[in-house]
Amino acid sequence: MLSFLARGRVFxxxxxxxxxxxxxxxxxxxxxxxxxAPASVLDSGDIAWMLLASALVxxxxxxxxxxxxxxxxxxxxxxIMMQCFMILCIVSLQWIFCGYSLAFGPDVxxxxxxxxxxxxxxxxxxxxxxxxxxxxxxxAIYQMMFAVITPALIxxxxxxxxxxxxxxxxxxxxSTLVYAPVAHWVWGAGGFLGTMGGWGTVDFAGGIVVxxxxxxxxxxxxxVMGKRHGFPHAISPPHNLPFAVLGAALLWFGWYGFNAGSAxxxxxxxxxxxxxxxxxxxxxxxxxxxxxxxxxxxxxTLGMITxxxxxxAAVTPASGFVELSGAVWIGVLAxxxxxxxxxxxxxxxxxxxxxxxxGVHGVGGFLGSVAVGLWATQTANPAGVNGLFYGHAAQFWxxxxxxxxxxxxxxxxxxxxxxxxxxxxxxxxxxxxxxIGLDLSQHREAGYTxxx
Amino acid sequence: MKYIIAIIQPDRLDTVxxxxxxxEIHLVTVSQVLGRGRQKGIAEIYRSHKEAGSLLKKxxxxxxxxxxxxxxxxxxIMQGARSGRIGDGKIFVFDLEQVQRIRTxxxxxxxxx
Numbered sequence: 001m002l003s004f005l006a007r008g009r010v011f012x013x014x015x016x017x018x019x020x021x022x023x024x025x026x027x028x029x030x031x032x033x034x035x036x037a038p039a040s041v042l043d044s045g046d047i048a049w050m051l052l053a054s055a056l057v058x059x060x061x062x063x064x065x066x067x068x069x070x071x072x073x074x075x076x077x078x079x080i081m082m083q084c085f086m087i088l089c090i091v092s093l094q095w096i097f098c099g100y101s102l103a104f105g106p107d108v109x110x111x112x113x114x115x116x117x118x119x120x121x122x123x124x125x126x127x128x129x130x131x132x133x134x135x136x137x138x139x140a141i142y143q144m145m146f147a148v149i150t151p152a153l154i155x156x157x158x159x160x161x162x163x164x165x166x167x168x169x170x171x172x173x174x175s176t177l178v179y180a181p182v183a184h185w186v187w188g189a190g191g192f193l194g195t196m197g198g199w200g201t202v203d204f205a206g207g208i209v210v211x212x213x214x215x216x217x218x219x220x221x222x223x224v225m226g227k228r229h230g231f232p233h234a235i236s237p238p239h240n241l242p243f244a245v246l247g248a249a250l251l252w253f254g255w256y257g258f259n260a261g262s263a264x265x266x267x268x269x270x271x272x273x274x275x276x277x278x279x280x281x282x283x284x285x286x287x288x289x290x291x292x293x294x295x296x297x298x299x300x301t302l303g304m305i306t307x308x309x310x311x312x313a314a315v316t317p318a319s320g321f322v323e324l325s326g327a328v329w330i331g332v333l334a335x336x337x338x339x340x341x342x343x344x345x346x347x348x349x350x351x352x353x354x355x356x357x358x359g360v361h362g363v364g365g366f367l368g369s370v371a372v373g374l375w376a377t378q379t380a381n382p383a384g385v386n387g388l389f390y391g392h393a394a395q396f397w398x399x400x401x402x403x404x405x406x407x408x409x410x411x412x413x414x415x416x417x418x419x420x421x422x423x424x425x426x427x428x429x430x431x432x433x434x435x436i437g438l439d440l441s442q443h444r445e446a447g448y449t450x451x452x
Numbered sequence: 453m454k455y456i457i458a459i460i461q462p463d464r465l466d467t468v469x470x471x472x473x474x475x476e477i478h479l480v481t482v483s484q485v486l487g488r489g490r491q492k493g494i495a496e497i498y499r500s501h502k503e504a505g506s507l508l509k510k511x512x513x514x515x516x517x518x519x520x521x522x523x524x525x526x527x528x529i530m531q532g533a534r535s536g537r538i539g540d541g542k543i544f545v546f547d548l549e550q551v552q553r554i555r556t557x558x559x560x561x562x563x564x565x
Binding site: 232235237238292295296298300302303306339342343347356 | 496497498499500501502503
């Protein structure tokens with residue numbers, strides 16, 4: 001008789017095999033539609049860029065694995081990387097199966113998409129409603145990479161103490177019950193927060209959908225899971241800062257795809273987003289470095305790369321809506337505010353957000369998503385909005401309301417999901433397993449040999 | 453027989469090895485260790501979290517010698533490792549009760565050299 005977990009794995013495997021049959025090839029109807037449309041509708045330059053952008057965003061997940069991996073102790077490096085890779089596999093499949101349909105499919109009541117596009121049925125080579133010059137399927141591919149990296153961000157909060165089986169179940173549930181609805185609200189056609197029939201919240205590349213969402217889930221994780229044993233005094237420093245730097249570099253590189261790719265075409269808007277992204281990352285990295293230098297007497301590598309990531313996260317919702325000056329301001333603010341949240345707030349409230357997933361992504365994302373309500377201007381994006389500094393104060397309030405709603409929803413539902421998974425299977429490893437390290441206790445592997 | 457343990461600065465290892473070889477002392481074990489003396493090391497900072505009890509990298513050299521070589525070993529290590537600055541290190545000398553060569557099973561002073 002198989003154990004509960006073993007039976008679970010058998011069902012999952014069987015389900016995957018059945019699902020393979022559900023994944024739909026491009027139907028004849030879409031082919032006909034494409035042949036009937038004028039040849040200029042699909043633009044090969046846009047397609048080329050969006051394929052590349054999708055690949056760039058995919059690279060951010062292994063990049064995150066290195067960024068987080070370098071920051072944990074040696075005995076836990078594989079656990080971080082395994083979590084990232086597992087998400088890459090499992091959430092990609094969930095996205096293909098139902099995630100894309102739930103997030104971007106035909107609207108139901110403004111809160112969720114329906115299951116018309118189960119298995120990407122009907123999502124073919126003709127352009128969809130979201131991107132006029134690329135195949136609908138390519139848009140789904142691009143969005144898949146966002147759906148993958150968002151739950152991976154949460155790993156930073158519960159690093160070094162979560163059971164792998166619990167992690168897999170949680171990530172799958174979170175992607176379906178938190179990420180998909182929030183993506184629908186902000187980006188889906190008919191979603192109640194967004195610009196396609198909603199309140200008019202703008203979020204160019206995922207400040208709300210990705211960073212606030214994951215950041216609040218991270219906070220929930222921290223509160224439900226509790227601190228690592230020995231926090232805060234007996235926690236070892238990062239075991240491989242060069243890995244963290246490598247990871248940060250891959251994230252920065254991938255962020256061009258994350259932000260500039262959200263223009264959904266190879267056009268001027270993409271160029272603006274690229275420049276805004278880069279400037280904000282550069283300025284925030286510098287600001288954090290200077291703050292470290294002032295406060296501790298020396299600039300730190302970890303501080304600088306963290307600052308850059310904070311800036312990149314903060315400018316994410318704004319990159320396609322602000323002028324370069326606005327992006328720089330957002331970078332400055334992100335550097336200062338996130339530095340304070342990691343230095344002062346975490347120490348004051350004494351919570352163990354191991355890798356600052358809330359402190360950097362949650363806080364940075366919230367800041368940027370509200371800041372776009374200040375600095376957005378139609379001179380940067382004629383199809384965009386104007387913010388408070390450009391005469392349209394209402395946008396600021398819309399952004400603030402939307403961020404608060406998403407933050408509350410993500411926090412509450414994530415908290416419930418953590419509690420649920422804890423109840424079913426247990427979230428944390430035992431004290432012994434935590435001391436030995438997750439690599440050995442969860443995966444029976446060692447990241448490094450000590451003796452050859 | 454004596455067992456000598458020396459904690460030295462990592463960048464002095466090559467010089468110490470040269471001095472030992474000059475005095476015909478070839479058998480050593482070298483390991484990387486962390487340690488500090490009275491100067492308490494350099495406090496590391498990671499995302500504004502100051503590490504307490506900072507340790508610095510050192511090299512540990514271990515040599516087993518017959519009594520007649522003990523002073524020569526001490527002199528060699530002193531000459532090689534000394535820079536005159538704080539952090540040069542320390543040498544510890546122990547009485548060595550027994551030595552056995554694994555390959556042949558011989559014991560005592562002949563097993564050392």
